[in-house]
Amino acid sequence: MSRNADKLRLFVECGLVAGACVTIDRAQAHYLGHVMRRGIGDPLLVFNGRDGEWRARVDALGKGGGALIVHEATRAQSRDSDLWVLFAPVKRTPIDRIAREATTLGASRLAPVLTRHTVARRINTARLRANAREAAEQCGRLSVPEVANPVSLTAAFEAWPAERRLLVADETGAGRAIADVLIALGREDPVPPSAILTGPEGGFEAGELDALGDLPFVIRVRLGPRILRAETAVLSALACWQALIGDWREEGAAAGGR
Amino acid sequence: MSRNADKLRLFVECGLVAGACVTIDRAQAHYLGHVMRRGIGDPLLVFNGRDGEWRARVDALGKGGGALIVHEATRAQSRDSDLWVLFAPVKRTPIDRIAREATTLGASRLAPVLTRHTVARRINTARLRANAREAAEQCGRLSVPEVANPVSLTAAFEAWPAERRLLVADETGAGRAIADVLIALGREDPVPPSAILTGPEGGFEAGELDALGDLPFVIRVRLGPRILRAETAVLSALACWQALIGDWREEGAAAGGR
Numbered sequence: 001m002s003r004n005a006d007k008l009r010l011f012v013e014c015g016l017v018a019g020a021c022v023t024i025d026r027a028q029a030h031y032l033g034h035v036m037r038r039g040i041g042d043p044l045l046v047f048n049g050r051d052g053e054w055r056a057r058v059d060a061l062g063k064g065g066g067a068l069i070v071h072e073a074t075r076a077q078s079r080d081s082d083l084w085v086l087f088a089p090v091k092r093t094p095i096d097r098i099a100r101e102a103t104t105l106g107a108s109r110l111a112p113v114l115t116r117h118t119v120a121r122r123i124n125t126a127r128l129r130a131n132a133r134e135a136a137e138q139c140g141r142l143s144v145p146e147v148a149n150p151v152s153l154t155a156a157f158e159a160w161p162a163e164r165r166l167l168v169a170d171e172t173g174a175g176r177a178i179a180d181v182l183i184a185l186g187r188e189d190p191v192p193p194s195a196i197l198t199g200p201e202g203g204f205e206a207g208e209l210d211a212l213g214d215l216p217f218v219i220r221v222r223l224g225p226r227i228l229r230a231e232t233a234v235l236s237a238l239a240c241w242q243a244l245i246g247d248w249r250e251e252g253a254a255a256g257g258r
Numbered sequence: 259m260s261r262n263a264d265k266l267r268l269f270v271e272c273g274l275v276a277g278a279c280v281t282i283d284r285a286q287a288h289y290l291g292h293v294m295r296r297g298i299g300d301p302l303l304v305f306n307g308r309d310g311e312w313r314a315r316v317d318a319l320g321k322g323g324g325a326l327i328v329h330e331a332t333r334a335q336s337r338d339s340d341l342w343v344l345f346a347p348v349k350r351t352p353i354d355r356i357a358r359e360a361t362t363l364g365a366s367r368l369a370p371v372l373t374r375h376t377v378a379r380r381i382n383t384a385r386l387r388a389n390a391r392e393a394a395e396q397c398g399r400l401s402v403p404e405v406a407n408p409v410s411l412t413a414a415f416e417a418w419p420a421e422r423r424l425l426v427a428d429e430t431g432a433g434r435a436i437a438d439v440l441i442a443l444g445r446e447d448p449v450p451p452s453a454i455l456t457g458p459e460g461g462f463e464a465g466e467l468d469a470l471g472d473l474p475f476v477i478r479v480r481l482g483p484r485i486l487r488a489e490t491a492v493l494s495a496l497a498c499w500q501a502l503i504g505d506w507r508e509e510g511a512a513a514g515g516r
Binding site: 223 | 363397437480486502507
């Protein structure tokens with residue numbers, strides 16, 4: 001969707017200042033040299049989630065890793081949306097999509113939660129993290145969302161911050177229309193931090209939905225009259241959140257200097 | 259996302275009345291017998307886009323086709339959202355996703371349009387139609403969206419109905435925030451019919467965006483500061499449309515009697 005899709009961006013761990021030498025690991029060196037066909041002296045952009053985005057050049061590139069030299073800042077670090085996504089894991093392809101697209105849609109934390117109907121119980125968190133990092137690199141974000149380790153639905157709420165509202169996508173259709181809920185949240189001062197929870201392919205168990213509804217920070221929302229796949233529900237709720245109370249309403253330069 | 263995902267639904271072409279015998283084709287018979295493991299006497303739901311949803315039973319099932327007997331109506335035909343989606347075709351997996359999810363998100367017409375940067379120019383319209391039909395069966399819709407044959411960007415607007423607003427996802431970030439545009443449309447009386455247009459992976463050409471902006475029915479919208487994949491842009495815009503001025507705000511029973 002961008003004419004700057006060819007702008008190569010890399011997430012790195014080290015601090016970024018002018019003149020810094022940044023080492024990259026084996027996987028990133030392979031990506032740079034073999035997938036993206038870059039060599040010594042080629043330019044790219046780097047970010048680390050703290051110091052904004054910088055122009056850099058490839059200084060060394062080998063089988064075991066490489067090094068970049070940092071030149072000048074291109075964008076200052078921006079504030080992320082404070083938006084958590086809790087989702088019942090689904091199969092490999094859709095869960096990868098959730099990790100990638102929730103990143104692109106600006107979620108700050110991705111947390112797999114195991115519900116009673118959750119079939120996919122073996123979650124490769126490292127793969128989710130890699131997907132999130134790659135999506136951040138490609139979508140122009142200056143940060144990579146945190147990917148939490150999977151926990152049970154009940155454990156997820158044991159140390160829940162009271163002020164954070166949890167919008168539960170209620171597939172029984174019993175909740176409030178999501179637009180109405182988001183517009184009401186947007187009128188609170190300050191706008192409370194949010195989280196979105198979506199269920200597994202089989203839906204929540206009735207008892208789970210009832211227990212969720214009893215939590216003081218939960219708002220049950222509905223996403224229309226049709227049955228959405230788990231990943232479509234996640235992405236739809238995120239898009240509505242960003243459009244109504246997130247950064248889609250803010251003016252300003254788009255990612256990657258578009 | 260639904261505990262009724264096991265409810266088998268089939269789109270058929272014939273008229274539906276109590277007692278009618280409905281023939282199904284080879285592919286549907288294979289799906290019923292081999293994929294879903296149903297046999298003579300097993301119940302299912304049928305719809306044809308005109309006569310609502312009906313309970314039926316398998317009456318005959320063979321290699322070349324089969325027959326169903328229609329029993330009683332379960333839902334009356336509902337009015338569809340009047341929402342067209344125009345999209346630059348992308349590769350096979352994402353274009354199949356667009357067809358499936360635009361159906362689930364209630365689009366009434368899917369139209370591939372060829373822009374200058376469109377790489378994927380060979381479009382299998384029959385496969386898109388099959389994806390849309392399957393998605394309609396699974397999401398509880400009572401209709402299957404029309405899938406148009408691909409046309410060029412300019413041809414798409416030659417006979418454009420003047421009252422239909424076209425929201426163009428402008429990846430340069432120059433458009434208005436989509437929520438503001440949708441809220442404004444929702445205040446018009448009557449609410450005008452809409453269409454959404456998203457570009458290819460490489461984005462629209464600058465000249466294309468300028469020409470689009472000159473069309474009297476076009477509203478350029480932005481979908482936030484991050485670079486969205488083509489299919490993420492389609493789904494995000496659709497979800498926002500349904501949430502703000504579509505059927506996600508309507509009260510009432512959800513699909514499949516959830």
